Amino acid sequence: MSERKLPGHIADALATAGGAADSANWPWAGRDLGPEGETVHQFGNDDGTSAPEYLRTLDELNEGRGTESDVVAQLATVRLFVPIVAEVAESAPGVNSLATDKESDMAMVSLRAPDGRKALPVFSNVLNLERWHPQARPVAVAAPRAALSAAAEDAQLMVIDPGASQTFVVRRPAAWALAQQLDWTPSYLDERVQQAVRRTVEDLPEVAAAGITAGSGVASKLADGRTVAGGGPGPELRIDVTLIPGLDERRVHSVVNELQTRLASDQAFVDLVDSLEIKLNASSIPNAF
Template identity: 55%
Template sequence: MAARELPGHIAAALAGAGGPVDSAGRPWSGRDLAGDGNPLHNFDADDGLADAGYTEALKNLIAGSGTEADVVASLATARVFVPIVAVLGEEAESEHGLTADKQADMALVSLTAPDGRKALPVFTSVAALEHWHPEARPVAVYTARAALSAVAEDAQLLVIDPGAEFTFVVRRPAMWALAQQRKWVPSYADAELVSMAETAAAPDRRILAVTLQQGQGTASRTAAGAPVTGGGAGPELRMVLQLAPGLDPQDVSALAAGLQQRLTANPEFVERVDSLDLKITR
């Protein structure tokens, strides 16, 4: 039987593969990426599985015996995987007359939340990442480093394991706390925010009382539909205002706008609160 000639695109791929050097011209010979002596990798013995502390904290949250703060605290010491994908930078024509990649860049994958905010997806295991995006490359980092990357990319959220049985959203204040390697206190559990809210409400005597509660937006669901009391994208904080009687809608609207202006003028309040909704009572 006469020998069959390989198709041009396969011949071109084979011609450029298996050589003695990498795509940058550096020899493969003598290179070793394993062992303690390699400063480029902190996870040589990593099995690619989810961190046990995070898994336990998430199980407790779903069961109702844990809190969002517990989950974020477990992430503070956990290894996660950031998905990286190749983005074509420049094309060139090969000697076989075929178009080939001359230059490709590696880029972080980002998401857009339903409210338009930018989010960085991270994964607790290689399997979770591959299930979500088979072509993405998993880069192992500690969560603090992932949070720093999110801040650098102007992301407002970290989304843990999108597409999994349960996806946990780390909102901006918690993400910043992880990046700074400090403890996170949820806004709805922060006693200092109550004092800030009362101070902002004090100039308007039509506000008789102000209280802070956990926002309904912190709730989420598993893929199977089971409700979970945390892990949602927000709003994370509910502000309840008790108002004097006799106010018309225009008065209430102006009152709320003035209160919001005073709150946003407080940088500490803005840093600690991701988002809030307002409830009016009489």
């Protein structure tokens, strides 16, 4: 009876196994691969569930007893999971003309927000990640490290638990504060933003008053239909503008364009505000300055 031959792709894989080095050509010699020699993973005893303190802060937000800034502050102490997927960087022909993976890269997954901006998905627990992307590998990182990764990937948003019963979006200024482990104040409550708006309108004679409040995109919805005051992707800030009576449509457009141009050139404003909407009012507004 003739000897059965292994399929070509299996034979190729076995031929390269058992060498003195791993697939990255890093020698096995001198490496301790046991638990005591593991130095890469910070979370060796992690059970993969959501941090109780993060869930507690979300509950307080959902019940109206907490704020989105409380959630971001709590995230500074929390472990998250970043989804990583394998991508073939280079392939080569094997025996029987079957292609084999010669090199592969591990890459983070990214999303596109409704407004087109890049977003980094992260997860509070492994189960949510596996449901969202079964082929992704969960990599545990501290939340500030995840925020740094978002900045490195030029992601404007960090989206926690997309597709789960509650998704919380960390917008750009909050993500950057988290990456630097600094306190974050939402732009609609920040005195520095109020001052920037004052500077912008103080010499615009057509503007009778201006005030700031939370934008329409700050709120988010839970799977059960409830709306909570935080965790939305934006617009983050709303500027209510009251113009003097008697302006025609062309002049109104000109004033609004000038307002937007001035704000875009104010670096402090740009750093503190993720996204903006302007609402024109026909009469005086609350909290005007």
